[in-house]
Amino acid sequence: MRASRWKAWVVPLAVLATAGVAVPNLPARAATAPDFGPNVKIFDPGTPVADINAYLRGISAEPEFSTDRHAVYFKPGAYGSATGIVNSEVGYYTSIAGLGASPTDVRITGALHSEPRQNADGSSDGLTNFYRSLANLSIDPIQRPVGADAERTRPEGVAPPRTMRWATSQASSLRRVDIRGDLDLNGAYGATLFGTTMADSRISGTVDSGGNAGPGQAQYHVRDSQIGGWTGGSANLVFSGVKGAPASDLTGRGITTLATTPTSRPAPFLTVHEDTYAVFVPKARTNASGVNWATDATAGTGIPIARFHIAKPGADTAATINRALASGKHLLLTPGVYRLDGPITVTRPDTVVMGMGYATLAPTGGRAAIEIGDVKNVVVASVLVDASPGTDVLVKVGTGADVNIGDATSPTTLSDLFVRVGGAQAGSARISVQVNQSRVVLDDNWLWRADHGAGVGWTSNTSDTGLEVNGTDVTALGLFVEHHQKNQVVWNGERGRTIFYQSEFPYDPPNQAAWRDGTKEGYASYRVAPGVTTHAATGTAIYTLFTDSTFAGAPAHAWTTVEAPQRAGVRFTSLTSAVIALGGGIRGIVNTTGAAVDATRPNQVVPGFTAAARLASYPR
Structure with a gap:
């Protein structure tokens, strides 16, 4: 190990609470290990x-x-x-x-x-x-x-x-x-x-x-x-x-x-040198290829652990956490389930909220889990969220007052953010994640309306949409959105980009009449708003497994996987749709373009799947 990696991470106590200061090149100082709790x-x-x-x-x-x-x-x-x-x-x-x-x-x-x-x-x-x-x-x-x-x-x-x-x-x-x-x-x-x-x-x-x-x-x-x-x-x-x-x-x-x-933008991570702990927060990368494990000032910023509020389940409330954040602290959520009576509220730019060991926010009373204000460069990483009944939006990025807030060089980033509606507990939500800022990066997000576990049912763990994007220049990398009851994703902002999208339609519409978008059979999984002029997505895989309607004898269908305006600036490439099992299917891939997949017409394009179709690009 080269000691030079660590020199820039050690900050004199007098400047620990000061953002943006030059960090002197001092030798590491030993410190008492933080109390991260029993987990x-x-x-x-x-x-x-x-x-x-x-x-x-x-x-x-x-x-x-x-x-x-x-x-x-x-x-x-x-x-x-x-x-x-x-x-x-x-x-x-x-x-x-x-x-x-x-x-x-x-x-x-x-x-x-x-x-x-x-x-x-x-x-x-x-x-x-x-x-x-x-x-x-x-x-x-x-x-x-x-x-x-x-x-x-x-x-x-x-x-x-x-x-x-x-x-x-x-x-x-x-x-x-x-x-x-x-x-x-x-x-x-x-x-x-x-x-x-x-x-x-x-x-x-x-x-x-x-x-x-x-x-x-x-x-x-x-x-x-x-x-x-x-x-x-x-x-x-x-x-x-x-x-x-x-x-x-x-x-x-x-x-x-x-x-x-x-x-x-790589996710932040915890480090130690001679019992001095810090969190390294990498910078965003542009046109990246290959690994970059550097931890010098060109690659990111080391934040001493003293600048974090180390939260513990059962001991911390929404009030204690929010007071710490408002005072200038970052937040480290030690492992456990946090049953909070309100959302974690981020009102300062450059704030880091990082979980350890799948730290879980389970707000009570239909409250949100995280609300980020109209501030730039917020990093949320390694957090699991469980809805309670009656939630509107579980994770909100920006208030919506100004969707143009954002920084391309230091984008607000949600890494390894996982949201559940039902499964672990009874819960419902209108939207899992809503992005009301620009230049946000979504990095490995799984937004899941549960198909098994506690509180699961068509009228129980209700959820309209997994992700709604209202800001411009938002990028999703590794986006998994499943089983919500209307559109899985609604993209209203300009110049959005998705690289890899995996989605399943809801398993449990009881019949086609219960699952319709106006006169259309079901809902598109990925919907780009009609007014959007520029959008790009590549590598989508969207599936059906209609259980309840199949067992009722009248399997449901989705009219398409992707709904988008037909414009030269709206591009989809490498699309796949498939029927995993049981009945029903999908009529089109993008709008009415692309081959249908139906359980009655197996072609085994995807091993183990009943039927599958691929579309190389849209528009052609």
Whole structure:
């Protein structure tokens, strides 16, 4: 580790509360470790591997809707060896990260892996392997089955030499991960999964997503990374700014490749040097390609932990959090569920709100979770939101008084923001996320009206729309929006751009009459307002699985997947639509253009799906 990485991060106490000051080049000062609460575990290189494995395996079996949360950190150094590997599955609501300035500062020999589940019919899937993440560490992969899986006749945890498995679906990002071998995103025996986001990562070997013949990852978004190669294909694999990415191929593999990512901003991350903690907040990148793990002043800003209010569930209220924010503090949400009686309100520019271990905001009484005022350069990262009944907008960026507020060089960014309506608890909302600012970056957002769990039903967890964009020049990277009851996305602002979009229509319209947009069958998933003159989206995958109407004997249909004005400046490329199973289908891909998909006309374009159609570009 080079000490020079850290010098600019240490700020004299006299200037800790001052924004925008020049940071002197001083040696690091030791400090007492912050109190992150009982749900954060920090390992150092002296910790026995057996203790590390015991702890990780002890938290790996949380149920899907558990209220427990876990953050695990590794201080810089080496962990494990060829004869004593770090080896555990990573379970629900667990984030694991290194505390170095670079991923190479924490080197693990072994595997932090996620495995598919085995079903009674002999199949495997990870369709609900949500809410787990790895970040800012390096892994020399050696993987073995653990726990109950090791006792199976066919353990899922077996893997080829120098291979680690990450068989997950939504909300399970890989960020700043350096894997010195191969990465398997599928499963030992093939599994069905629904993809997530990989960013700012380097895989020296080959990534295998499965799906060439049978199940696999139906979609994945990889950006600003470097890979040794990629094998597999399915509905929608999107690469932007990825060195070593495969060429675009819509004939069978469902691959879309862009040489660069036009606008992106890596997520902030926690670091430590000699027990001095800080949060590094990267700057935005333009036309990015490959990894950039620099942490000098050209790459971002280090914020000492003393400038954060460290919140704890049960101890902090909306009032205590908002007082701290108003006083000039940033916010660190330690792991847990925050049942607040009002929204977290951000009224100062340049504020960072960062969660640890899937920290969850569950506001009561139909209140919003986060409201960002008309201020620039706010960063929200690694936060899960649960709606309560009667919510209007759960996360609001800007008041709407001036949608032109925003900064292209320091855009307000929502990274790894996940919103649920139902599932964990009864809840409803009109809109999950509303963007009333310009030049905002949405980075790996899953906005989910739950299809299973608590409070789920057509008239119970009601929700009109996942995302509404009213600002200009807003960019969405890795956008997942599912099951809302009207348009999943409504884009009213000019010059919007989406790179990768995954969506499912609601499963549960009881019949077609209950799900109509005026005279049209159902609603388009992605709607661009009629007055918009410039918009671009690439790599969309939109599916149906109509359960209730199929079982009622009259399967529903959607009239299209994308509704947009037919103008030269409004462009869609690499679009896919499909019927996952059961009845019904989709009449068109963009407006009335593109082939229909219907359960009665299977063509197996996408392995494992009943029917699928692709449209290379619109307008043609």
